[in-house]
Amino acid sequence: xxxxxxxxxxxxxxxxxxxxxxxxxxxxxxxxxxxxxxxxxxxxxxxxxxxxxxxxxxxxxxxxxxxxxxxxxxxxxxxxxxxxxxxxxxxxxxxxxxxxxxxxxxxxxxxxxxxxxxxxxxxxxxxxxxxxxxxxxxxxxxxxxxxxxxxxxxxxxxxxxxxxxxxxxxxxxxxxxxxxxxxxxxxxxxxxxxxxxxxxxxxxxxxxxxxxxxxxxxxxxxxxxxxxxxxxxxxxxxxxxxxxxx
Amino acid sequence: xxxxxxxxxxxxxxxxxxxxxxxxxxxxxxxxxxxxxxxxxxxxxxxxxxxxxxxxxxxxxxxxxxxxxxxxxxxxxxxxxxxxxxxxxxxxxxxxxxxxxxxxxxxxxxxxxxxxxxxxxxxxxxxxxxxxxxxxxxxxxxxxxxxxxxxxxxxxxxxxxxxxxxxxxxxxxxxxxxxxxxxxxxxxxxxxxxxxxxxxxxxxxxxxxxxxxxxxxxxxxxxxxxxxxxxxxxxxxxxxxxxxxx
DNA sequence: CAAATATGATAGTAATACTATTATTAATAA
DNA sequence: TTATTAATAATAGTATTACTATCATATTTG
Numbered sequence: 191x192x193x194x195x196x197x198x199x200x201x202x203x204x205x206x207x208x209x210x211x212x213x214x215x216x217x218x219x220x221x222x223x224x225x226x227x228x229x230x231x232x233x234x235x236x237x238x239x240x241x242x243x244x245x246x247x248x249x250x251x252x253x254x255x256x257x258x259x260x261x262x263x264x265x266x267x268x269x270x271x272x273x274x275x276x277x278x279x280x281x282x283x284x285x286x287x288x289x290x291x292x293x294x295x296x297x298x299x300x301x302x303x304x305x306x307x308x309x310x311x312x313x314x315x316x317x318x319x320x321x322x323x324x325x326x327x328x329x330x331x332x333x334x335x336x337x338x339x340x341x342x343x344x345x346x347x348x349x350x351x352x353x354x355x356x357x358x359x360x361x362x363x364x365x366x367x368x369x370x371x372x373x374x375x376x377x378x379x380x381x382x383x384x385x386x387x388x389x390x391x392x393x394x395x396x397x398x399x400x401x402x403x404x405x406x407x408x409x410x411x412x413x414x415x416x417x418x419x420x421x422x423x424x425x426x427x428x429x430x431x432x433x434x435x436x
Numbered sequence: 437x438x439x440x441x442x443x444x445x446x447x448x449x450x451x452x453x454x455x456x457x458x459x460x461x462x463x464x465x466x467x468x469x470x471x472x473x474x475x476x477x478x479x480x481x482x483x484x485x486x487x488x489x490x491x492x493x494x495x496x497x498x499x500x501x502x503x504x505x506x507x508x509x510x511x512x513x514x515x516x517x518x519x520x521x522x523x524x525x526x527x528x529x530x531x532x533x534x535x536x537x538x539x540x541x542x543x544x545x546x547x548x549x550x551x552x553x554x555x556x557x558x559x560x561x562x563x564x565x566x567x568x569x570x571x572x573x574x575x576x577x578x579x580x581x582x583x584x585x586x587x588x589x590x591x592x593x594x595x596x597x598x599x600x601x602x603x604x605x606x607x608x609x610x611x612x613x614x615x616x617x618x619x620x621x622x623x624x625x626x627x628x629x630x631x632x633x634x635x636x637x638x639x640x641x642x643x644x645x646x647x648x649x650x651x652x653x654x655x656x657x658x659x660x661x662x663x664x665x666x667x668x669x670x671x672x673x674x675x676x677x678x679x680x681x682x
Numbered sequence: 683c684a685a686a687t688a689t690g691a692t693a694g695t696a697a698t699a700c701t702a703t704t705a706t707t708a709a710t711a712a
Numbered sequence: 713t714t715a716t717t718a719a720t721a722a723t724a725g726t727a728t729t730a731c732t733a734t735c736a737t738a739t740t741t742g
Contacts (some may be wrong), residue, residue, distance in 0.1 A: 207688095214689075231577035233728065247731080249689055256730075324570040332631045345634045363654060364637045370628065371621055373654075380612055380618060385578045388591045391610045404619035406610060410617075413663045414656065458721075469688080481698065495720055502699075 227314040269343035286357035515589035532603035
């Protein structure tokens with residue numbers, strides 16, 4: 191069990207009033223993680239949240255403009271937290287391959303780590319990210335929210351992983367797409383293995399599901415990075431076209 | 437421009453009354469594709485849809501239990517349609533590698549193909565699948581809906597692709613996860629390239645975005661399939677060493 | 683002590699997601 | 713042809729959601 195003490199910085203455009211500054215604010219964060227995990231994002235309302243806390247809708251609206259903003263706030267929390275964990279865990283590593291292995295481990299692993307912020311249940315938050323995270327940016331207002339920095343934490347995280355990928359293979363043509371794919375593949379296979387098992391090769395009933403996901407991520411990352419690094423094979427028939435980005 | 441005439445079979449658990457049997461039903465399908473594409477899934481309501489059609493909420497409820505069911509119906513339509521196109525386009529192919537190439541092309545390509553069902557705008561439907569598709573199964577009722585066959589079409593599609601992958605490399609350990617990853621990577625990169633460009637290496641401003649996605653999919657599929665396999669005389673590169681994880 | 687800040691209590695509104703009823707029209711079977 | 717059924721329209725109504733607004737009260741801080 192690793193425990194560390196870090197101040198998570200969340201983009202102020204994601205709240206009306208910083209929830210970390212007050213007891214009620216912290217209670218809002220803590221309870222929404224519990225409640226969204228329990229009933230799901232759509233059935234979750236500020237009214238139910240207020241009832242759970244013993245407060246009122248109006249009070250919650252003083253912290254977050256609406257449910258969506260609160261939700262994206264939670265996502266950012268998770269992504270920031272994952273970024274920091276990758277940093278901490280790869281701190282003194284010189285070998286990029288080792289760094290990547292560690293980063294992939296961090297992507298999958300949540301159960302055995304607590305942040306200093308004792309009121310957030312990281313395991314539940316991870317479950318929320320896995321099952322509902324995509325809703326954070328799949329809507330008509332993405333572009334505007336993107337301009338306001340709603341997704342900075344996720345971009346930072348992907349970029350961090352992409353940099354490790356590039357360190358391993360500077361000529362790899364798709365570092366960002368691969369970084370992103372690794373995170374999403376982790377989420378998808380965790381979700382599918384449990385809910386739509388025909389869509390995954392992993393065994394959702396196994397207690398070692400996270401280990402299986404980690405193996406899958408390692409397989410994808412290391413095998414793809416090994417390609418494109420040297421002169422193309424003569425018999426490479428897949429019509430791969432360099433996009434000229436590197 | 438390819439055009440074909442096929443009856444798309446949609447699981448009856450996805451509607452109260454078959455919309456393809458009546459004019460109003462077809463108008464509901466046609467107009468919801470247009471309207472969801474235009475305003476997005478959350479702002480889309482049966483009331484607005486009815487107004488657009490010149491009908492009433494109550495009439496639409498006779499065809500679909502609710503918005504979610506209608507939405508999943510549309511997703512199934514798209515997946516069925518993609519399945520059929522893969523079948524048609526790989527019909528007389530003996531080489532599995534060629535089949536996969538064709539399938540990956542079909543995954544990306546929508547603009548130049550019309551089904552016989554003239555009232556569905558396939559391009560808009562594809563946009564909806566790309567930007568909102570994940571919402572179809574990311575909620576608390578997945579397991580129940582899965583039992584009712586809400587996701588059969590998607591499973592069928594993934595399975596079809598997974599079978600081609602296994603034909604190419606019978607020892608590949610992750611055919612289902614890879615099949616799924618290819619579809620999702622296509623959707624994600626189409627979406628990211630346009631809306632969150634820092635998350636993709638592809639150029640969303642380019643008119644050739646779909647070509648870029650196709651290259652990416654080919655890269656992923658063929659390079660991953662080359663791993664973990666028994667030595668294949670003409671394809672095996674000695675530099676490609678298994679990472680020993682499986 | 684005064685002033686600001688934070689929360690609670692309460693009310694109200696427009697929109698959503700339905701359900702129900704009754705009337706009207708169109709299709710079809712006797 | 714009429715009688716019956718099916719399909720849709722018209723209308724109304726309800727509970728819940730997603731807010732906004734106001735005022736009272738308690739707590740902190742200057």
